[in-house]
Amino acid sequence: MKTIGYIIQKEFRQIFRNKGMLPIIFVLPLLQLIILSNAATFDIENIKFSYVDQDRSSFSRALVENFEASTYFNVLQSFPSHRLAYEAMEKGEVDVILEIPSNFHTQLIREQQADLGVYINAIDGSKAGVESVYVNQIIKKFNRNIGISAIGSYPQQNQKIEVLNVPSFWYNNTLNYKIFMVPGILVLLVTMLTLFLSGMNIVREKEIGTLEQINVTPIKKYQFIIGKLFPFWALGLLIMTVGLLISKIIFAVPMIGSIPLIYLFTSVYLLVVLGMGLFISNYTDTQQQAMFIAWFFIVIFILMSGLFTPIESMPGWAQKITLLNPIRYFVEIIRMVMLKGSGFKDIIPQLAIISGYALVMNALAVWSYKKTN
Amino acid sequence: MKRFIGFVKKEFYHIFRDRRSMFILFGMPVAQILLFGFAITNEINNVEIGILDKSKDHETLKIINKINASEYFSIDNVVENENEIEAVFKKGEVKAFLVFEEGFAENLHAFHLGKIQVITDATEPNTANTIVNYVQSIIQHYQQELNRTSAPGVQIDIQTRMFYNAELKSVFNFLPGVMTVILMLVSAMMTSISITREKELGTMEILLVSPLKPFQVIIGKVFPYIFLSIINALVILILGVTVFGMPIEGSLILLAFETVLFIITALSLGILISTIAETQQAAMMISLMGLMLPVILLSEFIFPISSMPDILQYISHIIPAKWFIIILKGIMLKGVGLVYLWKETVILVVMAVFLIVLSIKKYKIRLE
Numbered sequence: 032m033k034t035i036g037y038i039i040q041k042e043f044r045q046i047f048r049n050k051g052m053l054p055i056i057f058v059l060p061l062l063q064l065i066i067l068s069n070a071a072t073f074d075i076e077n078i079k080f081s082y083v084d085q086d087r088s089s090f091s092r093a094l095v096e097n098f099e100a101s102t103y104f105n106v107l108q109s110f111p112s113h114r115l116a117y118e119a120m121e122k123g124e125v126d127v128i129l130e131i132p133s134n135f136h137t138q139l140i141r142e143q144q145a146d147l148g149v150y151i152n153a154i155d156g157s158k159a160g161v162e163s164v165y166v167n168q169i170i171k172k173f174n175r176n177i178g179i180s181a182i183g184s185y186p187q188q189n190q191k192i193e194v195l196n197v198p199s200f201w202y203n204n205t206l207n208y209k210i211f212m213v214p215g216i217l218v219l220l221v222t223m224l225t226l227f228l229s230g231m232n233i234v235r236e237k238e239i240g241t242l243e244q245i246n247v248t249p250i251k252k253y254q255f256i257i258g259k260l261f262p263f264w265a266l267g268l269l270i271m272t273v274g275l276l277i278s279k280i281i282f283a284v285p286m287i288g289s290i291p292l293i294y295l296f297t298s299v300y301l302l303v304v305l306g307m308g309l310f311i312s313n314y315t316d317t318q319q320q321a322m323f324i325a326w327f328f329i330v331i332f333i334l335m336s337g338l339f340t341p342i343e344s345m346p347g348w349a350q351k352i353t354l355l356n357p358i359r360y361f362v363e364i365i366r367m368v369m370l371k372g373s374g375f376k377d378i379i380p381q382l383a384i385i386s387g388y389a390l391v392m393n394a395l396a397v398w399s400y401k402k403t404n
Numbered sequence: 405m406k407r408f409i410g411f412v413k414k415e416f417y418h419i420f421r422d423r424r425s426m427f428i429l430f431g432m433p434v435a436q437i438l439l440f441g442f443a444i445t446n447e448i449n450n451v452e453i454g455i456l457d458k459s460k461d462h463e464t465l466k467i468i469n470k471i472n473a474s475e476y477f478s479i480d481n482v483v484e485n486e487n488e489i490e491a492v493f494k495k496g497e498v499k500a501f502l503v504f505e506e507g508f509a510e511n512l513h514a515f516h517l518g519k520i521q522v523i524t525d526a527t528e529p530n531t532a533n534t535i536v537n538y539v540q541s542i543i544q545h546y547q548q549e550l551n552r553t554s555a556p557g558v559q560i561d562i563q564t565r566m567f568y569n570a571e572l573k574s575v576f577n578f579l580p581g582v583m584t585v586i587l588m589l590v591s592a593m594m595t596s597i598s599i600t601r602e603k604e605l606g607t608m609e610i611l612l613v614s615p616l617k618p619f620q621v622i623i624g625k626v627f628p629y630i631f632l633s634i635i636n637a638l639v640i641l642i643l644g645v646t647v648f649g650m651p652i653e654g655s656l657i658l659l660a661f662e663t664v665l666f667i668i669t670a671l672s673l674g675i676l677i678s679t680i681a682e683t684q685q686a687a688m689m690i691s692l693m694g695l696m697l698p699v700i701l702l703s704e705f706i707f708p709i710s711s712m713p714d715i716l717q718y719i720s721h722i723i724p725a726k727w728f729i730i731i732l733k734g735i736m737l738k739g740v741g742l743v744y745l746w747k748e749t750v751i752l753v754v755m756a757v758f759l760i761v762l763s764i765k766k767y768k769i770r771l772e
Contacts, residue, residue: 051682055689063697069713070701073530076711120567121740123730146563153566154733155577157447158708163566164537199523201493208529216697223693231685315424319597322688323428326589329696330436339706340444341531343451343499349443363496370527373494 034250038258046262056228056266060220064213064274065281071212071339075161080104082129083116088136090177097173098129103165117150126152127162139177213282214365215338217274221297222304222358223329225267229308230325231318232259233400238317246402256397260305267301268294288368292375296364299385303357306392313399332358360385407616411624418598419628429594433586433636434643440582441648445574448534454481454492454501459508463518467546471502476538493525500524500535512550568737575648580732581705583640584725587663588670588699591633593691595626595674600687603678618767626671633667653739662735662745665752666728672759673724679766699725727751 047053080098084091099106107125110116119125130148138145149166153159236242245255275293278284308325315321334340335349336358342350353359360381367373420426453471457464472479481498483489492498503521505511512518522539524532569576599622602608611621641659644650652659674691681687701707702716703725709717720726727748734740734748742749 049683049685051686052689055686055693059689059693063693066716066719067697067701070716071707072711073707074711075708079710121734121738122744123734148563148565150565150567153569154737155708156569156574157577159566159569199521201523201525211527211529219697220693223696227689227692231688235685317422317425318684318688319601320422320424320428322593322597322692323425323432326593326692327428327432327436329692330585330589331439333696333700334440334444339700341448341528343531344445344447344449345443349439352439352443366527367494367496371494371496371525373496377494377496 035254035258035261038250038255039261042259042262046266056224057270060224060270061273061277064217064220064277068209068213068216068282071216072208073157074208075158075165076103077105078103078162078165079107079124079126080129081107081110081116081119081125081127082131083110083113084131085133086131086135090136090139091131094131094170094173095129097169101165101169120150120152123152127166129166209282210284210370211366212338213278213284214369215336215362217271217278218358218361218365219333219336219338221267221271221274221301222332222361224270225263225301225304226308226325226329227322228266229259229263229305230311230321232263233309233312234315234318234321252397252400252402256309256393256400259309260302260393260396263305263308264298264301267304268297271297284369286369287372288374292368292378293365296361296368296378296382296385299382299389300357300361302389303385303392306389306396307357309396310392310399313396313401332356335359336362338362357385357388407614408620408624411616411620412627415624415628419632429590429632430636430639433590433640436586437579437582437640437643438647441575441579441644444578444582447574448531448538449475450478451476451500451531451535452480452498453477453535454483454489454498455479456483456486456489456501456503458506459504461507461509463509463512464504467504467520467543468502470542470546471539474538474542476535489523496525498525499528499531500539502539568733576650576737577733578705579644579648579650580729580736581703583637583644583732584666584703584728585699585705586640587633587637587667588725588728589691589695590636591629591667591670592674592677592695593688594629594632595671596677596681596687596691597684598629599625599675599678600681600684604683619764622675622763622767626675629671629674630664630667633671634664637663637667650736652736654735654741658742658745659732659735662728662731662749662752665749665756666724666731669724669752669756669759672756672763676759676763676766679763679768698723702726703729705729722755724752724755 046056082095082098084095095106095109098104104127110119110128113130116125116128116130120128128148128150130150132146132148135145135147147170149163151159151162151166233242236245250258271294275286275290279286307328311321311324315324335342335345335353335356337353338358342353342359345353364378364381367378455468457468468479471477481492483492483501486503489501492501501523503523505519505521508518508520520543522536524535526532599608602611602625612618616624641652645652673695677687677690681690699705702709702712702720702723704720705725709720709726712720731745731748731752734745738744
């Protein structure tokens with residue numbers, strides 16, 4: 032026990048002595064949490080909209096006014112011809128073009144039927160889908176209004192059967208993205224920080240040559256690993272605590288569930304990440320190799336965690352791969368507990384998986400540390 | 405010149421001798437592009453939803469069958485009263501519930517109005533919104549079938565055309581992003597580490613007293629990485645085209661030129677980091693912790709920049725990845741040339757020059 036205490040003391044000293052690293056450890060992640068959480072939104076607003084009005088009637092103007100009144104659209108300009116509008120789209124200045132043909136008004140009056148052209152930049156497919164829905168909504172509304180006012184003929188309207196669909200958004204009824212993203216981004220930052228630090232730790236001693244000195248001491252393998260693990264574990268919990276405070280104070284993220292439960296999960300989770308880092312560190316020869324491997328895993332973990340894109344959308348085999356991703360469980364849990372108030376019973380499966388994971392990773396870390404070359 | 409070539413050779417030996425790093429450097433982008441090309445998508449399918457049917461008549465049954473038949477949803481959970489919904493949500497598997505009011509079919513026929521409530525777990529707002537939209541369109545379809553007999557009023561037909569990505573494939577949007585993230589991080593990380601490594605191990609001093617000029621040392625160190633990054637870019641592009649059917653509408657030469665330009669920008673960023681960082685550890689933390697999330701989040705890789713707050717939109721201008729993604733999408737999907745992309749190109753050139761000048765200025769040729 033005393034031996035472990037000394038190793039821990041040594042590690043802490045090394046962390047705090049390195050003045051260049053302190054801001055990277057303490058300031059960088061929290062700054063990113065505050066700034067970048069604002070970036071992660073799928074809300075589609077300020078859609079770059081323009082139109083080609085070849086009709087120039089009171090109808091076409093009224094239709095354009097409907098778009099101007101909408102908060103989703105940012106009506107930029109009107110183009111005299113389809114070709115110019117299309118060029119603007121190629122330049123990336125415009126994302127949605129509405130084309131009103133020259134006989135729009137007369138056709139509506141005479142034949143009660145008219146066409147409108149909508150052209151959407153669909154490189155971002157899901158964004159294009161939403162834009163198309165918004166455009167349709169506005170035109171449908173316009174359609175209904177002129178049906179009632181200008182032409183004034185809806186005799187059968189009362190007989191139409193209607194199915195009313197009332198959406199109700201639980202746990203986040205304003206569909207606020209920050210509530211959803213902040214806990215997840217906090218999880219990412221804590222994971223990255225602890226994985227990189229632990230991943231570089233032992234291999235650095237190897238590279239500098241100080242590991243040999245430790246190898247000739249009577250320190251046991253498990254003592255060494257625990258001594259290396261604990262400082263980063265404490266660091267991770269500290270960053271987590273500050274991060275939670277920031278989420279509460281700056282972003283007003285609700286914390287419905289029990290905070291101790293989050294800490295329980297975090298403390299087990301950090302063991303997984305740190306065990307993984309130490310294993311990488313033991314396995315590699317240079318810090319460069321260690322970082323490449325850590326980087327490889329962290330990019331996969333981040334993009335397959337369900338944080339930015341939903342796991343349900345992935346193909347079946349990819350969903351199975353995510354079962355090996357510790358970040359996936361943490362993101363899931365922190366959202367469940369903080370936003371929905373899930374209790375201990377609800378998170379037992381995830382907690383069990385993470386505990387097993389922690390055991391395996393740390394066993395590997397101890398096993399892969401060889402005192403002889 | 406001969407000395408310089410000798411130095412470059414030494415660098416190449418250094419890199420290629422380290423088998424493990426080589427394997428990672430080439431294996432990683434391949435694995436990542438394949439994995440992400442298939443897995444990163446925000447299309448929704450097979451979402452598990454639950455049903456609370458208080459009416460249980462032939463109309464609700466029809467709607468439930470329609471929902472179940474759609475590729476978007478699979479019905480997973482049937483509950484008997486409202487109190488159970490909360491418990492199911494808390495377990496986190498079911499994302500939405502469809503609640504039919506009592507006497508749905510009677511209301512529909514007697515009052516021409518039936519009510520359905522869609523309760524979603526909105527902890528993931530995007531999914532929640534999409535689910536509601538899909539349910540809405542299925543119900544609308546059903547409603548149209550019910551109303552088929554009655555005559556329509558004034559009708560505006562909307563003809564929507566989706567440009568550049570007619571099938572709304574997620575992979576076309578994400579692939580340029582994945583390529584950018586990989587190139588950016590690999591290039592910046594590799595150079596920053598390799599220079600600080602010489603500093604930390606003390607071999608930098610040996611290089612500095614050699615007859616090579618400091619900028620020759622730097623260029624010599626960066627040169628092999630330009631080569632490696634170009635190979636990486638090629639591999640990613642070939643995979644994108646062959647495996648994912650990504651089109652390259654525009655000019656290949658322009659694409660190659662822009663890619664090299666971006667690689668040089670990323671490498672110069674790496675050099676700059678190495679002039680600031682004293683240890684490999686610091687260099688890696690800056691290039692990984694400092695670059696990873698900003699590059700992923702502020703480059704329009706996943707999230708649309710136009711929806712972000714103004715300050716972040718301004719910050720995004722200094723992220724080289726953002727401009728490169730615009731260029732990639734322009735050349736590959738829109739098929740436009742330099743006439744449309746000159747602004748982005750000039751910005752990248754300016755960034756590269758600025759970073760190189762700055763790092764030459766900060767580069768210390770004396771010991772402290």
